[in-house]
Amino acid sequence: xxxxxxxxxxxxxxxxxxxxxxxxxxxxxxxxxxxxxxxxxxxxxxxxxxxxxxxxxxxxxxxxxxxxxxxxxxxxxxxxxxxxxxxxxxxxxxxxxxxxxxxxxxxxxxxxxxxxxxxxxxxxxxxxxxxxxxxxxxxxxxxxxxxxxxxxxxxxxxxxxxxxxxxxxxxxxxxxxxxxxxxxxxxxxxxxxxxxxxxxxxxxxxxxxxxxxxxxxxxxxxxxxxxxxxxxxxxxxxxxxxxxxxxxxxxxxxxxxxxxxxxxxxxxxxxxxxxxxxxxxxxx
Amino acid sequence: xxxxxxxxxxxxxxxxxxxxxxxxxxxxxxxxxxxxxxxxxxxxxxxxxxxxxxxxxxxxxxxxxxxxxxxxxxxxxxxxxxxxxxxxxxxxxxxxxxxxxxxxxxxxxxxx
Numbered sequence: 001x002x003x004x005x006x007x008x009x010x011x012x013x014x015x016x017x018x019x020x021x022x023x024x025x026x027x028x029x030x031x032x033x034x035x036x037x038x039x040x041x042x043x044x045x046x047x048x049x050x051x052x053x054x055x056x057x058x059x060x061x062x063x064x065x066x067x068x069x070x071x072x073x074x075x076x077x078x079x080x081x082x083x084x085x086x087x088x089x090x091x092x093x094x095x096x097x098x099x100x101x102x103x104x105x106x107x108x109x110x111x112x113x114x115x116x117x118x119x120x121x122x123x124x125x126x127x128x129x130x131x132x133x134x135x136x137x138x139x140x141x142x143x144x145x146x147x148x149x150x151x152x153x154x155x156x157x158x159x160x161x162x163x164x165x166x167x168x169x170x171x172x173x174x175x176x177x178x179x180x181x182x183x184x185x186x187x188x189x190x191x192x193x194x195x196x197x198x199x200x201x202x203x204x205x206x207x208x209x210x211x212x213x214x215x216x217x218x219x220x221x222x223x224x225x226x227x228x229x230x231x232x233x234x235x236x237x238x239x240x241x242x243x244x245x246x247x248x249x250x251x252x253x254x255x256x257x258x259x260x261x262x263x264x265x266x267x268x269x270x271x272x273x274x275x276x277x278x279x280x281x282x283x284x
Numbered sequence: 285x286x287x288x289x290x291x292x293x294x295x296x297x298x299x300x301x302x303x304x305x306x307x308x309x310x311x312x313x314x315x316x317x318x319x320x321x322x323x324x325x326x327x328x329x330x331x332x333x334x335x336x337x338x339x340x341x342x343x344x345x346x347x348x349x350x351x352x353x354x355x356x357x358x359x360x361x362x363x364x365x366x367x368x369x370x371x372x373x374x375x376x377x378x379x380x381x382x383x384x385x386x387x388x389x390x391x392x393x394x395x396x
Binding site for chain 2 (some may be wrong): 096
Protein backbone atom coordinates (compact mmCIF):
# COMPACT_ATOMS: atom_id res chain seq x y z
CA UNK A 1 0.00 0.00 0.00
CA UNK A 2 1.42 3.39 -0.96
CA UNK A 3 1.08 5.96 1.81
CA UNK A 4 -0.94 8.86 0.53
CA UNK A 5 0.34 11.45 2.96
CA UNK A 6 -3.30 12.30 3.65
CA UNK A 7 -3.74 14.14 6.88
CA UNK A 8 -5.48 12.57 9.83
CA UNK A 9 -8.27 14.69 11.29
CA UNK A 10 -5.76 16.88 13.14
CA UNK A 11 -5.72 18.42 16.57
CA UNK A 12 -8.96 19.98 17.72
CA UNK A 13 -9.18 23.67 18.44
CA UNK A 14 -7.46 24.67 21.68
CA UNK A 15 -9.59 23.62 24.58
CA UNK A 16 -7.30 24.16 27.53
CA UNK A 17 -9.32 27.09 28.82
CA UNK A 18 -12.62 25.22 28.45
CA UNK A 19 -12.10 23.55 31.75
CA UNK A 20 -14.19 22.04 34.48
CA UNK A 21 -13.64 23.92 37.72
CA UNK A 22 -13.59 22.30 41.12
CA UNK A 23 -15.35 24.63 43.52
CA UNK A 24 -13.76 25.16 46.95
CA UNK A 25 -15.02 22.24 48.99
CA UNK A 26 -16.69 20.90 45.84
CA UNK A 27 -15.38 17.41 46.47
CA UNK A 28 -16.08 17.41 50.22
CA UNK A 29 -17.93 14.36 51.37
CA UNK A 30 -16.74 12.31 48.41
CA UNK A 31 -14.28 9.62 49.40
CA UNK A 32 -10.72 9.74 48.12
CA UNK A 33 -11.04 6.97 45.52
CA UNK A 34 -14.28 8.40 44.11
CA UNK A 35 -12.79 11.89 43.87
CA UNK A 36 -9.93 10.51 41.81
CA UNK A 37 -12.31 8.40 39.71
CA UNK A 38 -14.51 11.39 38.81
CA UNK A 39 -11.53 13.52 37.81
CA UNK A 40 -9.96 10.67 35.83
CA UNK A 41 -13.26 10.04 34.01
CA UNK A 42 -13.51 13.71 33.06
CA UNK A 43 -9.93 13.71 31.76
CA UNK A 44 -10.46 10.47 29.84
CA UNK A 45 -13.43 12.16 28.17
CA UNK A 46 -11.19 15.08 27.19
CA UNK A 47 -12.22 17.69 29.77
CA UNK A 48 -9.43 19.62 31.55
CA UNK A 49 -10.02 20.08 35.26
CA UNK A 50 -8.85 23.03 37.33
CA UNK A 51 -8.87 23.72 41.03
CA UNK A 52 -7.59 27.16 41.89
CA UNK A 53 -8.96 30.47 43.12
CA UNK A 54 -9.95 31.86 39.72
CA UNK A 55 -10.96 28.51 38.17
CA UNK A 56 -14.71 29.20 38.25
CA UNK A 57 -14.27 32.11 35.87
CA UNK A 58 -15.25 30.98 32.36
CA UNK A 59 -15.55 27.36 33.44
CA UNK A 60 -17.67 25.00 31.37
CA UNK A 61 -18.98 23.45 34.56
CA UNK A 62 -18.28 23.68 38.28
CA UNK A 63 -17.98 20.50 40.30
CA UNK A 64 -19.74 21.04 43.59
CA UNK A 65 -21.42 24.10 42.02
CA UNK A 66 -23.67 23.59 39.01
CA UNK A 67 -22.60 19.95 38.67
CA UNK A 68 -23.08 17.78 41.70
CA UNK A 69 -20.60 15.02 42.43
CA UNK A 70 -22.07 13.60 45.63
CA UNK A 71 -23.60 10.13 45.23
CA UNK A 72 -23.18 10.17 41.47
CA UNK A 73 -21.29 7.70 39.30
CA UNK A 74 -18.35 9.22 37.37
CA UNK A 75 -20.09 8.55 34.04
CA UNK A 76 -23.10 10.58 35.15
CA UNK A 77 -20.86 13.53 35.94
CA UNK A 78 -19.10 13.15 32.59
CA UNK A 79 -22.44 13.03 30.73
CA UNK A 80 -23.53 16.19 32.51
CA UNK A 81 -20.33 18.02 31.52
CA UNK A 82 -20.47 16.67 27.93
CA UNK A 83 -24.00 18.06 27.56
CA UNK A 84 -22.78 21.47 28.70
CA UNK A 85 -19.88 21.29 26.30
CA UNK A 86 -22.23 20.47 23.43
CA UNK A 87 -24.61 23.25 24.44
CA UNK A 88 -21.68 25.67 24.42
CA UNK A 89 -20.80 24.45 20.89
CA UNK A 90 -17.28 23.77 22.18
CA UNK A 91 -14.98 21.59 20.06
CA UNK A 92 -15.27 17.88 20.75
CA UNK A 93 -12.04 16.43 22.10
CA UNK A 94 -10.33 13.26 21.02
CA UNK A 95 -10.83 13.35 17.25
CA UNK A 96 -7.10 12.93 16.72
CA UNK A 97 -4.46 10.72 18.29
CA UNK A 98 -1.59 13.07 19.11
CA UNK A 99 1.30 11.09 17.65
CA UNK A 100 3.92 13.28 16.01
CA UNK A 101 7.66 13.97 16.18
CA UNK A 102 9.09 16.58 18.53
CA UNK A 103 12.56 17.94 17.78
CA UNK A 104 15.16 18.30 20.52
CA UNK A 105 16.98 21.36 19.14
CA UNK A 106 19.77 20.91 21.68
CA UNK A 107 20.74 17.85 19.67
CA UNK A 108 19.50 18.61 16.16
CA UNK A 109 22.22 19.53 13.65
CA UNK A 110 19.77 20.49 10.90
CA UNK A 111 21.03 17.69 8.66
CA UNK A 112 17.56 17.32 7.09
CA UNK A 113 17.70 13.53 6.99
CA UNK A 114 14.27 13.41 8.63
CA UNK A 115 12.81 15.73 6.01
CA UNK A 116 14.40 13.75 3.23
CA UNK A 117 13.15 10.49 4.61
CA UNK A 118 9.62 11.21 5.87
CA UNK A 119 7.04 9.76 3.52
CA UNK A 120 4.27 11.97 4.81
CA UNK A 121 5.60 15.53 4.48
CA UNK A 122 5.53 16.08 8.21
CA UNK A 123 8.71 18.17 8.18
CA UNK A 124 9.48 21.52 6.62
CA UNK A 125 12.01 24.35 6.86
CA UNK A 126 11.23 27.56 8.72
CA UNK A 127 12.17 31.12 7.77
CA UNK A 128 15.60 30.72 9.34
CA UNK A 129 16.30 27.61 7.30
CA UNK A 130 15.81 25.40 10.31
CA UNK A 131 14.10 22.03 10.21
CA UNK A 132 10.65 22.13 11.77
CA UNK A 133 7.64 19.87 12.28
CA UNK A 134 4.95 21.52 10.22
CA UNK A 135 2.23 18.95 9.53
CA UNK A 136 1.83 16.97 12.72
CA UNK A 137 -1.51 15.61 11.59
CA UNK A 138 0.13 13.90 8.61
CA UNK A 139 2.35 11.72 10.79
CA UNK A 140 1.60 8.01 10.64
CA UNK A 141 0.37 6.92 14.07
CA UNK A 142 2.88 4.63 15.82
CA UNK A 143 5.57 5.13 13.15
CA UNK A 144 8.88 6.31 14.66
CA UNK A 145 10.82 5.79 11.42
CA UNK A 146 12.24 9.32 11.17
CA UNK A 147 13.66 9.03 14.68
CA UNK A 148 15.46 5.88 13.51
CA UNK A 149 17.29 7.74 10.79
CA UNK A 150 18.22 10.74 12.92
CA UNK A 151 21.98 10.44 13.53
CA UNK A 152 21.78 12.64 16.65
CA UNK A 153 18.80 11.02 18.41
CA UNK A 154 17.15 14.44 18.23
CA UNK A 155 13.65 13.26 17.30
CA UNK A 156 11.28 12.33 20.09
CA UNK A 157 7.93 10.66 20.07
CA UNK A 158 6.73 11.26 23.65
CA UNK A 159 4.25 8.38 23.43
CA UNK A 160 6.80 5.87 22.15
CA UNK A 161 7.34 2.92 24.45
CA UNK A 162 11.15 2.93 24.66
CA UNK A 163 13.93 5.37 25.37
CA UNK A 164 15.52 7.52 24.22
CA UNK A 165 12.91 8.07 21.47
CA UNK A 166 10.31 8.60 24.24
CA UNK A 167 12.31 11.52 25.64
CA UNK A 168 14.41 9.59 28.13
CA UNK A 169 17.95 10.90 28.44
CA UNK A 170 20.25 9.96 25.58
CA UNK A 171 23.20 7.85 26.63
CA UNK A 172 26.39 7.29 24.68
CA UNK A 173 25.41 3.70 24.04
CA UNK A 174 22.12 4.86 22.49
CA UNK A 175 23.98 6.69 19.77
CA UNK A 176 26.21 3.73 19.14
CA UNK A 177 23.33 1.29 19.27
CA UNK A 178 22.55 -0.30 15.96
CA UNK A 179 18.84 -0.28 16.70
CA UNK A 180 18.93 3.46 17.31
CA UNK A 181 21.25 4.77 14.69
CA UNK A 182 20.23 3.32 11.38
CA UNK A 183 22.29 4.81 8.62
CA UNK A 184 19.93 6.36 6.12
CA UNK A 185 21.87 4.92 3.24
CA UNK A 186 21.50 1.41 4.56
CA UNK A 187 17.88 1.88 5.52
CA UNK A 188 16.84 3.66 2.39
CA UNK A 189 19.60 3.38 -0.12
CA UNK A 190 18.49 0.07 -1.45
CA UNK A 191 20.03 -2.28 1.07
CA UNK A 192 16.61 -3.24 2.28
CA UNK A 193 15.51 -3.79 -1.26
CA UNK A 194 18.63 -5.71 -2.14
CA UNK A 195 18.32 -7.73 1.06
CA UNK A 196 14.72 -8.47 0.29
CA UNK A 197 15.56 -9.23 -3.31
CA UNK A 198 18.42 -11.46 -2.29
CA UNK A 199 16.34 -13.32 0.24
CA UNK A 200 13.46 -13.51 -2.14
CA UNK A 201 15.83 -14.73 -4.85
CA UNK A 202 17.39 -17.41 -2.71
CA UNK A 203 13.96 -18.37 -1.50
CA UNK A 204 12.81 -18.59 -5.11
CA UNK A 205 15.78 -20.80 -5.92
CA UNK A 206 15.01 -23.00 -2.99
CA UNK A 207 11.37 -23.21 -3.90
CA UNK A 208 11.75 -23.22 -7.67
CA UNK A 209 11.71 -26.95 -7.86
CA UNK A 210 8.31 -27.00 -6.29
CA UNK A 211 7.24 -23.72 -8.00
CA UNK A 212 5.66 -22.53 -4.80
CA UNK A 213 5.59 -18.73 -5.04
CA UNK A 214 3.48 -18.43 -1.95
CA UNK A 215 6.48 -19.67 0.02
CA UNK A 216 8.65 -16.95 -1.51
CA UNK A 217 6.02 -14.44 -0.52
CA UNK A 218 6.02 -15.83 2.99
CA UNK A 219 9.78 -15.45 3.09
CA UNK A 220 9.48 -11.80 2.02
CA UNK A 221 6.86 -11.22 4.67
CA UNK A 222 9.09 -12.86 7.27
CA UNK A 223 11.97 -10.60 6.25
CA UNK A 224 9.76 -7.51 6.53
CA UNK A 225 8.48 -8.68 9.89
CA UNK A 226 12.05 -8.93 11.17
CA UNK A 227 12.67 -5.33 10.17
CA UNK A 228 9.32 -4.21 11.54
CA UNK A 229 10.05 -5.86 14.89
CA UNK A 230 13.57 -4.50 15.04
CA UNK A 231 12.71 -0.92 14.15
CA UNK A 232 9.02 -0.70 15.15
CA UNK A 233 8.19 0.69 11.75
CA UNK A 234 4.71 -0.19 10.43
CA UNK A 235 4.80 -2.68 7.53
CA UNK A 236 2.98 -0.33 5.18
CA UNK A 237 5.71 2.25 5.72
CA UNK A 238 8.43 -0.34 5.19
CA UNK A 239 6.70 -1.52 2.03
CA UNK A 240 6.70 2.03 0.68
CA UNK A 241 10.20 3.18 1.54
CA UNK A 242 11.41 5.71 -0.99
CA UNK A 243 14.21 4.70 -3.32
CA UNK A 244 17.72 6.10 -3.02
CA UNK A 245 16.91 8.37 -5.98
CA UNK A 246 13.77 9.64 -4.22
CA UNK A 247 15.79 10.40 -1.11
CA UNK A 248 18.40 12.31 -3.06
CA UNK A 249 15.67 14.28 -4.82
CA UNK A 250 13.94 15.09 -1.53
CA UNK A 251 17.25 16.14 0.02
CA UNK A 252 17.93 18.37 -2.99
CA UNK A 253 14.49 19.98 -2.66
CA UNK A 254 15.02 20.44 1.08
CA UNK A 255 18.34 22.19 0.51
CA UNK A 256 16.80 24.40 -2.18
CA UNK A 257 13.92 25.29 0.13
CA UNK A 258 16.33 26.03 2.96
CA UNK A 259 18.48 28.28 0.75
CA UNK A 260 15.39 30.05 -0.60
CA UNK A 261 14.04 30.71 2.90
CA UNK A 262 17.41 32.01 4.12
CA UNK A 263 17.78 34.23 1.06
CA UNK A 264 14.25 35.59 1.52
CA UNK A 265 14.95 36.27 5.18
CA UNK A 266 18.24 38.08 4.35
CA UNK A 267 16.57 40.10 1.63
CA UNK A 268 13.85 41.20 4.07
CA UNK A 269 16.53 42.23 6.58
CA UNK A 270 18.48 44.18 3.91
CA UNK A 271 15.27 45.92 2.82
CA UNK A 272 14.59 46.86 6.41
CA UNK A 273 18.08 48.38 6.77
CA UNK A 274 17.54 50.41 3.56
CA UNK A 275 14.10 51.63 4.61
CA UNK A 276 15.11 52.47 8.15
CA UNK A 277 13.05 51.74 11.23
CA UNK A 278 9.29 51.47 10.80
CA UNK A 279 6.96 53.84 12.58
CA UNK A 280 6.17 51.00 14.93
CA UNK A 281 9.85 50.59 15.77
CA UNK A 282 10.12 54.35 16.40
CA UNK A 283 7.34 53.72 18.90
CA UNK A 284 5.10 56.30 17.23
CA UNK B 285 2.13 33.95 42.04
CA UNK B 286 2.44 30.72 44.04
CA UNK B 287 3.38 27.34 42.72
CA UNK B 288 1.24 25.76 40.04
CA UNK B 289 0.82 22.01 39.59
CA UNK B 290 -0.09 20.72 36.14
CA UNK B 291 -0.99 17.06 35.80
CA UNK B 292 -1.04 15.39 32.36
CA UNK B 293 -3.27 12.32 32.20
CA UNK B 294 -1.80 11.14 28.84
CA UNK B 295 -5.19 9.75 27.83
CA UNK B 296 -4.34 8.67 24.27
CA UNK B 297 -1.71 6.16 25.21
CA UNK B 298 -0.89 3.54 27.80
CA UNK B 299 2.73 4.51 28.25
CA UNK B 300 2.12 6.15 31.61
CA UNK B 301 1.15 3.40 34.06
CA UNK B 302 -2.58 3.74 34.80
CA UNK B 303 -2.11 3.03 38.50
CA UNK B 304 0.52 5.74 38.86
CA UNK B 305 -1.45 8.50 37.15
CA UNK B 306 -4.67 7.49 38.96
CA UNK B 307 -2.98 7.50 42.36
CA UNK B 308 -1.28 10.86 41.77
CA UNK B 309 -4.57 12.40 40.64
CA UNK B 310 -6.40 10.98 43.64
CA UNK B 311 -3.85 12.40 46.03
CA UNK B 312 -3.90 15.77 44.30
CA UNK B 313 -7.70 15.83 44.59
CA UNK B 314 -7.46 14.92 48.25
CA UNK B 315 -4.88 17.59 49.04
CA UNK B 316 -5.38 21.31 49.57
CA UNK B 317 -3.15 22.12 46.60
CA UNK B 318 -4.42 24.07 43.62
CA UNK B 319 -3.83 22.15 40.42
CA UNK B 320 -4.76 21.89 36.79
CA UNK B 321 -5.20 18.48 35.20
CA UNK B 322 -5.23 18.15 31.42
CA UNK B 323 -6.13 15.17 29.26
CA UNK B 324 -2.97 15.24 27.15
CA UNK B 325 -0.07 17.67 26.86
CA UNK B 326 0.89 16.30 23.42
CA UNK B 327 -2.57 17.17 22.11
CA UNK B 328 -2.28 20.67 23.58
CA UNK B 329 1.18 21.13 22.06
CA UNK B 330 -0.01 20.08 18.61
CA UNK B 331 -2.99 22.42 18.88
CA UNK B 332 -0.75 25.28 20.11
CA UNK B 333 -3.16 25.59 23.02
CA UNK B 334 -2.77 29.03 24.64
CA UNK B 335 -3.23 27.43 28.06
CA UNK B 336 0.37 26.19 27.65
CA UNK B 337 1.60 29.79 27.77
CA UNK B 338 -0.11 30.17 31.13
CA UNK B 339 1.44 26.92 32.39
CA UNK B 340 4.88 28.00 31.21
CA UNK B 341 4.52 31.56 32.50
CA UNK B 342 6.19 33.21 35.45
CA UNK B 343 6.19 31.56 38.82
CA UNK B 344 6.95 28.16 40.09
CA UNK B 345 5.43 25.40 37.97
CA UNK B 346 5.53 21.68 38.66
CA UNK B 347 4.53 19.52 35.75
CA UNK B 348 3.52 15.95 36.44
CA UNK B 349 3.80 14.10 33.15
CA UNK B 350 6.54 12.05 31.51
CA UNK B 351 10.21 12.46 30.58
CA UNK B 352 11.46 16.02 31.18
CA UNK B 353 13.18 16.19 27.78
CA UNK B 354 9.88 15.35 26.07
CA UNK B 355 7.88 17.84 28.13
CA UNK B 356 10.32 20.71 27.56
CA UNK B 357 10.40 20.23 23.80
CA UNK B 358 6.62 19.79 23.63
CA UNK B 359 6.29 23.27 25.13
CA UNK B 360 8.94 24.60 22.74
CA UNK B 361 7.10 22.99 19.82
CA UNK B 362 3.98 24.94 20.80
CA UNK B 363 5.98 28.18 20.92
CA UNK B 364 6.38 28.43 24.70
CA UNK B 365 9.56 27.87 26.67
CA UNK B 366 9.39 26.32 30.09
CA UNK B 367 11.47 28.22 32.62
CA UNK B 368 14.70 26.47 33.57
CA UNK B 369 13.49 26.29 37.16
CA UNK B 370 10.27 24.45 36.23
CA UNK B 371 10.10 21.02 37.85
CA UNK B 372 9.00 18.05 35.80
CA UNK B 373 7.95 14.86 37.57
CA UNK B 374 8.03 11.71 35.48
CA UNK B 375 5.15 9.26 35.99
CA UNK B 376 6.72 6.84 33.49
CA UNK B 377 9.77 6.19 35.60
CA UNK B 378 8.67 7.01 39.16
CA UNK B 379 6.14 5.51 41.51
CA UNK B 380 3.08 7.46 42.66
CA UNK B 381 4.65 7.74 46.13
CA UNK B 382 7.83 9.18 44.66
CA UNK B 383 5.93 11.74 42.58
CA UNK B 384 3.61 12.72 45.44
CA UNK B 385 6.59 12.91 47.81
CA UNK B 386 8.39 15.24 45.41
CA UNK B 387 5.26 17.40 45.24
CA UNK B 388 5.00 17.41 49.01
CA UNK B 389 1.47 15.96 48.97
CA UNK B 390 0.16 14.45 52.20
CA UNK B 391 -0.03 10.68 52.60
CA UNK B 392 -3.07 8.97 51.13
CA UNK B 393 -4.44 7.98 54.55
CA UNK B 394 -4.70 11.59 55.64
CA UNK B 395 -6.51 12.72 52.46
CA UNK B 396 -9.53 10.39 52.57
